[in-house]
Amino acid sequence: MTIDKKTVEHLAKLSRLRFSDNELVSFTKSLDDIFQYANSLQKVNTDGISPSAHAIPLQNVFKEDEVITYKDIDKLLDNCADVENHCFKVPRILTN
Amino acid sequence: MNWEIVIGLEIHAQMSTKSKLMCNCDASFTSEANTHICPICTGQPGMLPVINKQVVESAMMIGLATKCNIRKLNEFARKNYFYPDLPKGYQISQYDKPICENGSLEIDVNGVKRTIGITRIHMEEDAGKLVHAGSDNIKDASYSLADLNRSSVPLCEIVSEPDLRSAEEATAYAQKIRQIVRYLGVCDGNMEEGSLRCDANISVRPKGQTTLGTKTEVKNLNSFKAIEKAINIEVERQIDILEEGGEIVQETRHYNEATNSTKSMRSKEDAHDYRYFPDPDLVPLLIDDAWIKKVQDALPELPEEKKNRYMNSLSLSEYDANVITVEKETVAFFEETISFGAKPKDTVNWIMSEVLGTLNQKGIELSQTKLTPKLLAELLILIDKNTISGKIAKTILPQIIETGENAEKIVAEKGLAQVSDQGEIKKIVEAVINENAKVIEDIKGGNPKAMGFLVGQIMKRSAGKANPGIVNELLNELLS
Numbered sequence: 001m002t003i004d005k006k007t008v009e010h011l012a013k014l015s016r017l018r019f020s021d022n023e024l025v026s027f028t029k030s031l032d033d034i035f036q037y038a039n040s041l042q043k044v045n046t047d048g049i050s051p052s053a054h055a056i057p058l059q060n061v062f063k064e065d066e067v068i069t070y071k072d073i074d075k076l077l078d079n080c081a082d083v084e085n086h087c088f089k090v091p092r093i094l095t096n
Numbered sequence: 097m098n099w100e101i102v103i104g105l106e107i108h109a110q111m112s113t114k115s116k117l118m119c120n121c122d123a124s125f126t127s128e129a130n131t132h133i134c135p136i137c138t139g140q141p142g143m144l145p146v147i148n149k150q151v152v153e154s155a156m157m158i159g160l161a162t163k164c165n166i167r168k169l170n171e172f173a174r175k176n177y178f179y180p181d182l183p184k185g186y187q188i189s190q191y192d193k194p195i196c197e198n199g200s201l202e203i204d205v206n207g208v209k210r211t212i213g214i215t216r217i218h219m220e221e222d223a224g225k226l227v228h229a230g231s232d233n234i235k236d237a238s239y240s241l242a243d244l245n246r247s248s249v250p251l252c253e254i255v256s257e258p259d260l261r262s263a264e265e266a267t268a269y270a271q272k273i274r275q276i277v278r279y280l281g282v283c284d285g286n287m288e289e290g291s292l293r294c295d296a297n298i299s300v301r302p303k304g305q306t307t308l309g310t311k312t313e314v315k316n317l318n319s320f321k322a323i324e325k326a327i328n329i330e331v332e333r334q335i336d337i338l339e340e341g342g343e344i345v346q347e348t349r350h351y352n353e354a355t356n357s358t359k360s361m362r363s364k365e366d367a368h369d370y371r372y373f374p375d376p377d378l379v380p381l382l383i384d385d386a387w388i389k390k391v392q393d394a395l396p397e398l399p400e401e402k403k404n405r406y407m408n409s410l411s412l413s414e415y416d417a418n419v420i421t422v423e424k425e426t427v428a429f430f431e432e433t434i435s436f437g438a439k440p441k442d443t444v445n446w447i448m449s450e451v452l453g454t455l456n457q458k459g460i461e462l463s464q465t466k467l468t469p470k471l472l473a474e475l476l477i478l479i480d481k482n483t484i485s486g487k488i489a490k491t492i493l494p495q496i497i498e499t500g501e502n503a504e505k506i507v508a509e510k511g512l513a514q515v516s517d518q519g520e521i522k523k524i525v526e527a528v529i530n531e532n533a534k535v536i537e538d539i540k541g542g543n544p545k546a547m548g549f550l551v552g553q554i555m556k557r558s559a560g561k562a563n564p565g566i567v568n569e570l571l572n573e574l575l576s
């Protein structure tokens with residue numbers, strides 16, 4: 001499988017991102033390179049190795065149940081294209 | 097044809113932790129939009145979610161209370177989909193390795209007991225909330241506003257086996273789950289506010305058939321009444337289709353309480369591929385036997401255990417043991433009242449009928465009154481000692497609820513103490529007999545109602561204070 005321009009266009013639409021034609025070409029190439037690199041994992045022989053969910057031998061990392069108020073909420077809202085009534089404004093979800 | 101109804105319930109219980117599942121934001125409800133948010137629960141690039149330990153323990157508690165196996169090696173998975181209430185583009189959930197599996201729960205519908213299997217319980221985060229602008233209907237809205245306060249609030253999803261065979265059983269099961277999570281103190285169980293949400297998987301099949309029929313998933317069941325009504329209406333719809341030779345479409349349907357009908361929600365977009373995969377941000381969660389034992393040992397007494405204890409050591413009937421254990425607040429009040437020396441059976445009767453009845457009329461909760469278990473116990477002990485009659489006690493209860501004064505004080509102030517003095521009662525009995533010659537004739541003629549009338553007159557004249565036992569004794573003596 002390869003990543004083509006159409007896939008990137010679809011992903012951009014779902015992610016609500018707008019790319020120029022040049023960006024589309026370059027992102028398609030970069031993403032495909034990454035994808036092919038990751039694909040090389042398929043060549044590794046994993047016979048007899050049990051599946052794992054994590055690469056490093058670390059477990060049981062928890063946080064305690066306490067409230068810590070985040071101070072820069074306005075910065076989070078600034079990351080949104082449009083804000084109304086202190087809410088993230090999003091385009092129409094369903095069309096008829 | 098004879099149809100068998102097959103139902104499985106998925107219940108989402110919001111864990112009442114202080115903070116969210118993956119970040120330290122306040123998990124409690126607030127109407128001020130986007131005030132409980134941070135980079136993690138709004139899915140900013142580079143954020144790192146970390147599991148709230150209390151949620152893991154809450155999930156273990158629910159699992160242990162429903163006889164589940166607790167999984168030793170847990171993973172969290174990403175459930176991927178695009179929707180504006182889901183800022184990361186995936187929900188952190190558990191997929192093929194849920195924390196609890198293979199449990200069961202006993203329900204009782206009209207005296208028939210059945211064991212309902214619990215397939216799994218897993219932890220996951222909630223999504224945000226959307227308000228659609230310009231219309232109530234999402235399709236006609238011109239845009240929507242996302243409030244992410246609820247994003248990453250912890251949920252436990254409790255999935256039953258398709259073991260439920262009627263709307264009544266499904267309701268009884270949901271009530272039992274609510275009772276358990278409330279006893280455990282892990283969820284407030286408030287269905288109106290959405291702390292407990294329920295979806296029903298419903299299908300029908302000809303009686304005797306072992307394979308399952310095609311199911312639909314009915315959503316938006318926000319009350320026990322809605323669960324019962326939605327299941328009945330959906331079962332009816334499915335049977336109608338099948339009896340006309342049609343086929344059931346596997347789909348998600350939305351229940352509308354106002355019209356009491358279900359409606360198809362999504363059609364072709366419903367072909368979801370959530371592309372589940374282990375979340376690389378989260379390390380494995382290992383639960384060893386010592387941890388399970390610690391949680392098990394700390395479990396509070398559950399409704400079923402309380403019920404059995406009340407029947408065995410307090411000699412309550414099964415009915416009384418059932419009604420008094422339904423609500424956590426009521427049972428705590430009961431236990432405290434009997435600790436002050438009130439008799440268990442009387443206490444159940446008084447709480448269930450007089451106390452809750454009076455509170456219902458006033459539209460308030462037990463916790464909002466001045467009535468304490470100690471005050472109720474004092475009142476019941478006065479009845480028990482024959483200081484006042486049950487009838488007088490009923491008349492002063494509203495005053496205790498209102499003012500928080502103790503029964504003894506009210507009885508003394510109002511002179512309500514029961515009269516057990518033979519001589520004093522005899523005067524009243526004789527006076528009433530003299531004034532009711534006709535009634536006496538009726539009694540001697542064998543009319544039992546006439547006797548009741550006479551007792552009523554005597555009680556009335558004594559302002560309800562005459563000891564009824566002595567009244568009856570004297571009447572029998574004087575009329576024989």
Ligand SMILES: [Zn+2]
Pocket residue numbers: 116119120121132133134135136137138248
């Ligand atoms: Zn947060």
